[in-house]
Amino acid sequence: MASVDVKKCNDNTKSGEKSKANAKSGEKSKSNAKSGGKKEVKKETGLGLSNRKDENFGEWYSEVVVSGEMIEYYDISGCYILRPWTMTIWEIMQAFFDAEIKKMKIKNCYFPLFVSPGVLQREKDHIEGFAPEVAWVTKSGESDLEVPIAIRPTSETVMYPYYSKWIRGHRDLPLKLNQWCNVVRWEFSHPTPFIRSREFLWQEGHTAFATQSEADEEVLEILELYRRIYEEYLAIPVVKGKKSELEKFAGGLYTTSVEAFIPNTGRGIQGATSHCLGQNFAKMFEINFENVKGEKAMVWQNSWAYSTRTIGVMVMVHGDDKGLVLPPKVASVQVIVIPVPYKDADMQAIFDACSATVNTLNEAGFRVEADLRDNYSPGWKYSHWEMKGVPLRIEIGPKDLANSQVRAVRRDNSAKVDIPMVNLVKQVKDMLTNIQQSLFDAAKLKRDACIDVVKTWDEFIEALGQKKMILAPWCDEEEVEKDVKARTKGEMGAAKTLCSPFDQPELPEGTICFASGKPAKKWTYWGRSY
CATH class of the missing domain: 3.30.110.30 (C-terminal domain of ProRS)
Known part of the structure; x- marks a missing residue:
């Protein structure tokens, strides 16, 4: 079994991590969940958050990502289990982005997790920014490795020696590759689920062109896709712009980004970046080619990435004191159907109506489930699915059955409306579209006010x-x-x-x-x- 050594850090517990992070915006304090303190739970359900978003943002965030079943804490500090509720969001964004980059003739690949020290050090300006966060494998079993092996913090130095091998002439260009993978950056300050974790998921694109104009064009094309992820899918307004020389990607020519803002903390957050690397890496890794004139030339390169940080930004911007608020486009479950029993009601008929409603909406292309568990009250279920941020709740009781209707309740503003079954698909579609837009509009209003x-x-x-x-x-x-x-x-x-x-x-x-x-x-x- 290989072992990992991280310089300046022997911490495999959560002790120091939590006390620091709670002061800013991060880790969940276990004691808080046990102590009660200012805990405000609903008496009838036993559900609710202990912290309010406006009063203790860090603790609120830590609590909501766990109570909303997005993550679970792991026994290694700064590492988190991503639960299905999170992975569905990631997969929806991935499906969109992957299809768009394929239209741009970008192809997926996979490079190894490990990096040799010699390769890592070849581009010193670039790796200097990552050096404190690089984790090293130093042992195999009980034996020390003759040469330690780094775990990738990013993949420029992993991939570019092979670009040098594959690119010979202008007909080999452009070379446009992307990989969906994990990276490790051993954060020392304030690990926070999604926002700053020691291992995270991302995509990283690495492309090479014959000319700078081609590279410049792609930088902006990719940045527009990142804007679309935030604004069209996550309902979060962002600013597209260029980073300063001090803040640009180390070793690159220039960096563009989409920037979001968290009103509750007054902090900006870099949403995703698209870098023009210029010819610096081409020089270091000797990525040369014979151009159309038969002359030796260096390629122009880009790299670009977005990560699971996107999901943390979504939670911070939209979540409220009831829990998560998920935009319909990325919600794992867009509509939850809940039966409402009454004394002497025909429960089988109500259950059948719930199942029929689910089938109708699923066939229309929505992501819909029914909560037919009989060991929980409707009130408990309402709170449970509100905590998980489901955009729309449909309730069906005896009166709804008699009137051939359902009652729909919005998660974002608690508005209720009775929908005739004959209009179900159209009205649910309209409501989800409206919720998506309303979340964006509300977030933009708050951001602009700041x-x-x-x-x-x-x-x-x-x-x-x-x-x-x-x-x-x-x-x-x-x-x-x-x-x-x-x-x-x-x-x-x-x-x-x-x-x-x-x-x-x-x-x-x-x-x-x-x-x-x-x-x-x-x-x-x-x-x-x-």
Whole structure:
């Protein structure tokens, strides 16, 4: 059995991890679940969250991802079991993204998990950013390995030696590969389910082109797919933009990203990134080709990825004091059907109506289940499925049976409506479409209310103290960004650039940088971030 050694970390327990994370936004405290404290559960069901989203966001988040049956804690710190409720969401996003990149002639592959030290060190600027988080296999059984083997934190150095082998001439280009895999980054600060874990799932695309223009075009195509994942599937508004030189991917030419914002914590979060790597990796790994003129040239490369972090952002943005709130497009179960028994009611007829409703909606293409368990009350079931975030609940009782109707209850706003059975499919479709759009609109309204446009340092500091996402004119100088970080460093974390949006507001002539007083070159979003 191989063993893993992580420098500076011998922690295989949850002890230090939890106390730190609870202060920010992370790990679930077991003692909280046992102690009761401010626990507010529904007396009739025994269900409910101990923490409120607005009062203790970190504990609320940790509680809701477990109570909503998304994850389970594992006995290795920073690692989590992804339960079926989570994996369905991941698979739905995967199906969308995989189909779209196949239209772009990108093909799937798989490279090994392990990296030799020699290869890892070939691109020093790149790996420097990952070095503290690299886990190493040092033993096999009781024997020390002659040469330790790294576990991939990302796959540039794994894949590119073989790109060098496979690419010889211009007819071998473009080479466009993607892999769906796991990576390991041994996080030391505040492991948080989905947001910062030591192992996570992602896709990573690695492409090579003959020209920079081809690479530039693909960077933006992929970024648009990431926007669609967030806005069309997860119902989360994002900003598309370019990272600063200080925040770009180490070793790359430039980085683009989609940036989300968590109003409850006042923190930005990098949603997904699409990088143009330029020719730096081509130089390091000797990825050369003979161009159409018969001359030796270096390829232009991109890499791009999104991960299970997307799911954590969804929970943070949409969840409420009842638990998860899932957008219909990604919900494992879009509609839950619950029988409502009454004294002397014909329960078999009610159960049959529930089953018929499920069949009708499933045949129409919806993801629908019935909860026919007879050892739980309807009230308990309502709370249970609300906790799990199911977008729409259908109740069927004796009156509904008599009137050939069902009662539908929305998870997002608790609105109730009676639907005639003859209109069931159309009205359920309309309601789910409306829920999806309403979640996005509500999230955008909250996000936009947290954006402050500032022009001076004093305004910047005031907005930062109010947990805002700040849009400010900037001179685009690395030293100025470093200075802003240094001047805002504190318990809550320093402010930094999130991205410079592609959609730039007008920058009047003579506008000065909020932080340096030098001429401003662009508008840039700033804030604290995860």
